[in-house]
Amino acid sequence: MSIIFNEQDKSFTLTNGRIQYVMQLFLEGYLGHIYFGKALKSFNIKRAFYQTEREGAPNPAKHADARIFSLDVLPQEYSVYGSGDFRIPALEATLANGTTTLDLRYHSHEIFSGKKDLANLPSSYANNDDATTLEITMREVAGDLEVVLSYTIFNDVDVITRHARIKNLGQDPIALRKAASLTLDFPTDEMDRISLWGKHAFERNIERTPLNHGIEIAASSRGATSHQHQNFLALCDRTTTEFTGDVWGCSLVWSGNFEAATEVNSFGNTRMVMGINGFDFKWMLNHDETFTTPEAVLVFSTDGLNGMSQNYHRFVQDHIVRGVHKNAVRPVLVNSWEAAYMNFTEDSIVKFAKDAVKLGAELIVLDDGWFGVRDKDNCSLGDWTILNQKKLPNGIKGLCDRIHDLGAKFGLWVEPEMVSPDSELFRAHPDWAIGVPNHERYQQRCQYVLDLSRQDVRDYIVESICQVLASADIDYVKWDMNRNLTDIGSFAYGKEQQQEIATRFVFGVYDIMKRITEAFPNMLFESCAGGGRRFDMGILCYMPQTWTSDNTDEVCRQKIQYGTSLIFPPITMGCHVSACPNHQVGRSTPMLSRFICAMSGSFGYEMDLGKLPEAEQAEVAQHIALYKELRNTIQFGNFYRLMSPFEGTQNETAWQFVSKDGNEVILMYFRNLCQPQGNIRKLRLVGLDENATYEVTHHMYNQSLACNALDYLCNYKLEGDTFSGDELMHFGVNMDKVDRDFAAYLISFKRK
Template identity: 50%
Template sequence: MITIDKENGIFHLHNAQVSYVLQVVRDRYVLHRYWGRPLKTFRDSSPMQAIDRAFSPQPAAYPNERTFSLDVLPQEYPAYGHGDYRLPAYEVRLANGTTVTELFYDHYEITAGKQKLKGLPAVYAEEKEAETLHIYLKDSQGKLAVELLYTLLQDSAMLTRSTRITNCGSEALDLTNAASFALDFSDHDFDRLSLYGGHAAERSLERVPLMRGVQETGSRRGASSHQQSPFLALARKDAGESNGEVYGFSLIWSGEASFVTEVEQFGTTRVIGGINPFEFKWHLGVGETFQTPEAMLVYSDKGLNGMSQVFHQTVREHIVRGKYQHELRPILVNNWEATYFDFDEEKIDNLAQSAADLGLELLVLDDGWFGKRNDDNSSLGDWFVNTDKLKQGLKGVSASAHKRGLKFGLWFEPEMISEDSELFRAHPDWILHVPDYKNSFSRHQLVLDLSRPEVCDYVVKAVGDVLESAEIDYVKWDFNRHLSEAFSAVLPAEQQGETKTRFVLGLYDVLERLTAKFPQVLFESCSGGGGRFDAGMLYYMPQTWTSDNTDAICRLSIQSGTSLVFPPISMGAHVSVTPNHQVGRVTSLQTRTLCAFAGDFGYELDITRMSAAEKEQVKKHVALYKKLRPTLQLGKFYRLLTPFAGTKNETAWQFVSEDGKEVVVLYFKTLAEPATPIRQLQLTALDAEAEYELTDYLPAQRLSMDFGGEKSLDMKGQVFYGDELMYNGLGVEKIDTDFAAYMWVLTKK
């Protein structure tokens, strides 16, 4: 609901979970007044105080009013140049070279539901599910018009923000910064949380005190990146997983992003998020409009888990679309770590037979099936079958899978091109390339210029032709390098700063057309694993390969960090061989399996070479996962312990089914310790008055000598009330092995 107090210029967006308040002062300035727990009404119990601040100048209209300065006002979309020295939300360069504009409030509009953002992924909602506030600003000299969009979902603490900027002057201008949102907090008593990493080490949580001055989380790689996720949270010092106030921000964008915090001289905090302004420039002709990507803003008074629950629900119900939005995801086997490039029809046929024998459901053929691709030096862009490997083409391997009751999937990397390819020889100008300089290579490949419509058309046709050539149920869409030399051969000089942004917009156009044409295909996004794990990609592809690192212990932090924003059903998680191919670690099959249970489960190893005992164990794991899959994929997810807190030696995750009747708990301890306390694992979100029976229990293997008749804590069949499980907890057995993993399944009686 949006309530308006016209007399005081107050806009109050509120529901049962949250309130967000704006105020227009002096009929000019749109200020941020409150964001937090829901309020019955906002009557300004803590009014802004008029204080004379030295070196904080007055706007031209108020030259003698020394207590009024933009330098201290909590503005919703601040400019630079009229006395506010903090970071601005937008910047322009006018035709005369000046950079100063002045936005004043003009009018507002309220619409039911939420309109689509042209060419961009965004939260979607029906008329009954949301309301949208449009705040219109105009430059005092008629150079610009800006529309601020605020949508509040009806039954959620989710607020979305984005901005439209229009050149309404008589000359072209350059937009050099265009944030999706800005807002000011009245203090800085926060910790700053971000997700950092690298290839095979994505999304570790960094929690540091919010510092005075400027701190930035951002990517300059042309993609949302492995290195810095497009996410930021500000948490009160006492906030933990289940308690305390947290403000979370996530951008629905797959390109370069930036979240900047600035604690200024008087201790207030400004947060600005959107496309990274580094080397960004958008040339706006007269009458043209630029639409920023959308940001999701979440308030939680129930800690980080409370924030994550809102993000998860929004992603599942208002980001992901299509057939697989609420459909259970299949258990797959991918041939990559089994064969790499060295495969033929016989190997894939044997893999399909083994997959069927083990109860798997989807066979995925990874890199190497096309062109002359026998290593990563050639053939990207040549999306036709390598008949030296696959004599019967894709129809043959697809039929091999389907006749055994399996679905069939295929790997692509359509945004890339190899210098040694028929496509490059035909269209060498189709790459991102700076004139007069040689190109950088990464994984021996170059990047197609998706800012060009003809290149996008080629990708749609080439991939579409393959998908029509055989029965293909799944696509893994990879992106194995970041952008460099981001110059387009067809854009004029004044528009070259648009290239990286137009690349992402071109990608979105490609994905919209392909997913609309092939709605039966399950698309999975990948970028060397989790290098493009963002809500923008999930709008088109309902799951993402979480990381190329398949080591279960590394995955504990990768998946825990990812879960701050994204639900487990969006995370590809596979069992691989030991020693692990990325870090060389040896872990038990049970540990690898239970970690992979917390996502879209599958296998990434040569299952044809497993021992008979291993195959029997896999069959049991697969049958158990199928039984628990509705809870693991569609249930609510909670972090009980994380590898980022405490001793950083324990991780525990809990899943609760949609109807609350089944609870799955996974616990991992990285290293065994002598004389360690016995862990009592306190569960959460149970019905305190209900009884729960322990119906399944998988303990870690015991290795140490038993000199005194130690007994297992297998309490299978016992019944406990929810209050005891939450407040007293489940006892975890003595752990005497590294990389231990346990599972409990409880059924509500």
């Protein structure tokens, strides 16, 4: 692994032997992007960028006669507004003299082992042996602005992280109007654009379209990553598939407003810009102050979308998630929400827990309704230290101890970032909620957002939540966030800083998460934001798993989990079985199908297991026992997508897990709607040892319901059968003919 500066041709090369990133200094210090892709044996950089005159492309003053050099066609490392580049800028600022033209030139650079933490921001981490960092300092020609571009390349994973530090060297304030994390230019427009869109209860749907001329943007201005768009973007060759072809992915270690934009210009070049959303953004930068952009995570793969995802999964697990739970097996969880909502007592929760523990559950979670007078979701948020004595006469500790006596762990729900208008906290501190003068605040779910830009508000949250968490031997916390930001303003800041509040809010989220999680390092924290509103690498730096979606319907979850897996490993996904008819879509699906889908992550239940018929309780016990047997491979193995619910008939999904040592393989297949005289699906596995033999250890599928179903299925049991690795990968294995809707299949193998 190396980063080399070539003095002769003024080039920078970053490589780990598998990927390579090349930059070059042009003329009087313009920093151009030359190449990002597969590591090359040699590179003729002199011929890498073809220069020619382009009509309408301005030339720097010293090169006006040559006419062949223009920032409007130069592939750049960090684009700015005003000096001849008409494409999307990464940086916009209003200087002290009121002008907005910027002209950045190379000043210096530094190369060092390892990587530094980012100021006030979560970021990836690495030891000195794991990564090498290049920092290139650029200066604005007028001398008042400095931009340090940081690049870290990792040895163990094909990732380059980038961010920028923008510093005011002048005496007068500068107003940043846009400060993206990166620019990445491509010499072609013959690529597809892949993004993830959604809505509440239907997050992270994959959308792949050819690049179009002009600007295309996926963004959030909601104060959080959002259900609607993910802070992720990929570009790939038009022939790229799941396992073949070149793909470039980018995601942000950030949990607030973002913008992921592409622009195809008239010359067939493509620019990608990603970072904080410039919409309604301003940051006042005073003398000697620095603004640091969120970290961007760049991945390149020649092995298609699967190769991109494998790199993201390893990176998240090895360089984002941290703490004692990083490599710890996650427990089987049962949550009280859909079982009881806010109608419970200590005794009813204990009974709920007994029934679950009897079937194998390991962690019991008490959801909303334990504090204040919260019998509905219209009050008491913020009153965390006011316990609901009517429901919990012996306090959190009394309930926690009784759950522990059953042999299970105990977890608790909180929503620290919100406040109810009907609460003791809001009555005492109405100015602590985000809002603007002379406007009534808008409500969502009968709640406001606390102003986390304020130190006093953050201190109150940390103190009150820590008081609750210290009151008992709590093992787990579900940290919720159930609304977007509106009326964005703060009563603690002046008019020049009001457009900083949405960004300062996210910094505040990170501050309270860091302080609380560090105060309880052994506690397992799971992030939730109305489901998947804030599933991003920023939050995963503090909490090792996230509730993937409020929608637990097995059919919907196939798409939600499949799309999420483009970036995030299954261990980070909270995936639960819920009761039928499903609370979100009203659909009824078999218990086995719900189980197979939900077991593909950090597994649990959103239902009262004690209310199930005895036969279903026995089935649940069998499922939990099976998950415990297989979960090490599911949580820590390699994940492969085999059939996409977004392609083909959109009626089938298949994915696969392979343990890190290659000894265990788990295949899952879903077929949602039964077709008359349907095809027999043959699936070819991946990631196996071609020379090995694999024995089937489990073979599970739904029973047929059709009136003409024959007895042949009773004889089609694969347990004990053996297959060669090359047979499974090149010929495949047949899925059973099950005549019913919402069929799911699980086959596990052991290498002999």
